[in-house]
Amino acid sequence: MLSETKFNILKQISGDFSRDETIWASGYLAGLAGAPVGIAQPALQNNPDHEITVKKITLAYGTETGNSKKLATELAGIIKKKGIQVKLADLSQYKPKDLIKEEFFFVIISTQGEGEPPMLAKKFYDHIHENELILTQLKFGILALGDSSYPQFCKTGEDIDFRFEILGAERIIPLKKCDIDYEQEAYQWIEHIFEVVTKTSAKNPKSVSAPKISTGRKKYWGTVSNIINLNDITSEKETYHIEIETDEAITYQPGDALGIVPFNPKTVVDEIIALTGIDPEKQIKTSKVTASAEELLYKHLNISYLLKTTVAQYAMITGHQIPEIRLGLLDLLRIYPVKNAEQSEEIIAILTSQAPRLYSISSSPEAHGDTEIHITVAKSEYQIDDQKRNGLCSGFLSEFQEGNEFEFYIQETKHFKLPQSDKDIIMIGPGTGIAPFRSFLWERDAAGAEGRNWLFFGDRNFISDFLYQSEIQDFLKTETLTHLDIAFSRDTSQKVYVQHKLEQKAQEVFQWLEAGASLYVCGTKDPMSKDVEETLINIIQNQGKRNQEEARIYLEELELSGRYAKDVY
Ligand SMILES: Cc1cc2nc3c(=O)[nH]c(=O)nc-3n(C[C@H](O)[C@H](O)[C@H](O)COP(=O)(O)OP(=O)(O)OC[C@H]3O[C@@H](n4cnc5c(N)ncnc54)[C@H](O)[C@@H]3O)c2cc1C
Ligand SMILES: Cc1cc2nc3c(=O)[nH]c(=O)nc-3n(C[C@H](O)[C@H](O)[C@H](O)COP(=O)(O)O)c2cc1C
Incomplete structure (x- = not known):
């Protein structure tokens, strides 16, 4: 395809690329050629041997942090270019009774929690498991996203694959279980689907995708250099700011998380x-x-x-x-x-293996350097028979002392990234949800980013629970933080939460969104992130003069374009 001279130039410049750089570069080149950018594209060519007998497939996804959705959207684009219509379906919206009308049904789904389906795909998952559907007309294939450091690797994908078979559906491609570096395998999978639905696998069985390169995870060895309880002694809560130093440079970006496998007491x-x-x-x-x-x-x-x-x-x-x-x-x-x-x-x-726990990184590589990393850990508490107990990992971390050493890794968070430096951001992060936003603020401060930064923070009491209060006030003074709204739920007779503060600032919030701001939510999934999302929809509805459905679509489009991101747990 390339002349020898051009090929030699390409070989020369790509020779010492890392894997990530290679993926980025191939995505970039694919972008120049008009294909969707983001991950390396497979070598699917319009092959005259391909006899397109299938006109339409459904590609459904179930996601928690957006990987499956992003992948499904990109893969749907590829398959459409091959002349096959694709119905892209979000399992959170999908009506399971429509399954009996489907012929070719493919699913990309992640596993969450301890082997559970993504929260919004649970209704679909439960429906197919609790009902004796007859799916003999259905031909299916499942791509399971997961992480092999969790004991129940790709369990949701496995369960759906197994259940569809029990319900009489025909598996036309084997279950594909993908680890954290899933892109190349996903391409092989979509290529395989294309071959099967165009009945060309017998004619052209050779895979044209590059083989999977499994990089595993880089482990770092860190030493605790500082640990402080951010809550006042009068607080019912304990939230620890932990600073960790390494000898080796750590590669991470604001928005990423630190992963740790805790030891048992x-x-x-x-x-x-x-x-x-x-x-x-x-x-x-x-x-x-x-x-x-x-x-x-x-x-x-x-x-x-x-x-x-x-x-x-x-x-x-x-x-x-x-x-x-x-x-x-x-x-x-x-x-x-x-x-x-x-x-x-x-x-x-x-016994299953110990699952890792994730903590949003609260430091910034730009401001704190690449051999120092911070996390913000709330000591979790629960009760059994009137006896107070602590969560394993947060208990383990809160006992840390300066000089303690431990192993960790970086969990890249693909969807939770800062936009260009001139873009405005709205950050909604009560409790430990503040962690990635501390990283964002330090990063933007150190980089001299021109975009405006608006923080919504909340907790129980102003006096005892205002995490990072003095830093936040300094950011206000230096105007790195242009807007701050705080909600302390137990300081007033009527509880006030961040969503109430958002409501009060509805007009301005909507103006920021219309002017291109990115919106981030971090902290507890339930009820905080749900209440915040409902409030955002109300704001878009009222301020943008839209009906509820249009407001939902507005927010969904923000999410698809990377301007609305949630990191909730
Ligand atoms: C992307 C992401 C980012 C995160 N960022 C942060 C962050 O910045 N800061 C932060 O503090 N947290 C964060 N978390 C949450 C964190 O990963 C842990 O989930 C949290 O610290 C609790 O873990 P643990 O090991 O302390 O508790 P676990 O031991 O895992 O316990 C969790 C719960 O399980 C139940 N449980 C456990 N053992 C028993 C038992 N024997 N009997 C009955 N019930 C039991 C209890 O309800 C308990 O509260 C994040 C999570 C994710 C996914
Ligand atoms: C809190 C948490 C729990 C997870 N539990 C599992 C698990 O039990 N099994 C597994 O294979 N992967 C697990 N994963 C990994 C995800 O499945 C993986 O990151 C996937 O790429 C996420 O895709 P999504 O963004 O589409 O949800 C877990 C991830 C997180 C953050």
Whole structure:
């Protein structure tokens, strides 16, 4: 295709590209050629051998953080260019009763929580699992997005793939499970779909996509250099600002998160060893590591909150009648004891690996350098039988002291990125939702960005819970922060939250949006992010003189264009 001279130039300049640079460059070149930019494009050519017998397919997606949606949108664009009509469907809006009308139905879906479907796709997931639909007319294929550091890797995709088969549908391409670097595999998948629906796989079986390059995750070793409780001593909450230093340069951008696999408390591990009678030195092999029983329980296995399926397996091994519940292993052993060492070993074998926890990074590479990183951690609390307990990882992190060392990785957050420096941003981040916005503000301050910055922050009490108060006031003084609205819910008889502050500023918020501002929401998913979204829709409806449906579409278009992003948990 290229002349030898041009090919040699291309080879020369791309020779020392990193994988990310290669993907970016190929996306850039594809963009020049008119294809959708964002990820590397496959070498799908208009092949005269392809006999297009299928006129239309449905490509549905279920997403939490936008990866599946972005991918589905890009893949739909590719397949449309090949002359096949694509109905792009969001599973949160999709009516499951329409499944019986579908012929070719493909799904891209992620797994969330501990092996759960994305929140907005749960209705669809439950519907197909709870109803005996007859889907014998349906031909399907599933692309599952996931992350192999979680024990239930790509479980939602697996479940849907299995369920469709049970319901009589025909799997025309095998389930594809993709890890964090999913782009190339996704291209192979869409190419495979194209081959199957155009019945060309027999004529042209050779894949033209590049093979998957699995980069894994880069792990960093960090030392805690500072830890402070941001709440006042009078507060009911504890939120820790933790500064971590590394010897090695860390590559991250504002909006990314830090991932950590917490260790279990030593005292709990010791008690488990005593109750099971297991030899702590005994070497045991799991699917991921081989280590002593003690080390596995301490560093690698989830013992703090077993999945329902693990509890059911525990019941089978021990012969106890146990209701369908989730419990910690220690509580389980106390209530339903094991009978012998053999059972204990079997129980270790059924434990799933410890899931990582994510924390939005609250520092900025531009302002704090590349060997320092900050996180903002709320110590989570829950109660069992009147006994107060702490969440595992936030408890573990809040006990950190200066000099403690630990391993972490960077979780890139593709959808939660700062816009160009001259664009305005509106940040809505109560509680620990402030974390990425602290990063945004420091970054924009250090870079001298001209865009205006508006922050909505809230918590319980002004006096005790105004996280990063003095920094925020400094940002106001220096006009890095052009607008600030705060809502402290327990300072007034009637609770005031960030959405009420948004409502009060409706006209100005809408003016900012119309002028091109980007909108970000971070913090608790439920109810905060839902209430904020409803308020935003009301604002667009009232200020923009639109009906509710048009207002929803307005917000959805902002999201699609990358101007409305949520990082909620
Ligand atoms: C993208 C992203 C960004 C995030 N950013 C931040 C951030 O900036 N700051 C922050 O503080 N958090 C953040 N989080 C949340 C964070 O990742 C953790 O989910 C949070 O710290 C709780 O984890 P944990 O290990 O402390 O609690 P877990 O031990 O995981 O417990 C969580 C809950 O499970 C239940 N539970 C656990 N064990 C038991 C048991 N034995 N019996 C009964 N119930 C039990 C309780 O309800 C408990 O509250 C973020 C999450 C995501 C996905
Ligand atoms: C809190 C959290 C929990 C997750 N749990 C799982 C999981 O149990 N299994 C899995 O394979 N992936 C898990 N993932 C990884 C996501 O599936 C992965 O990041 C995916 O690319 C997200 O796609 P989406 O943006 O379309 O939702 C989890 C991610 C987060 C942030």
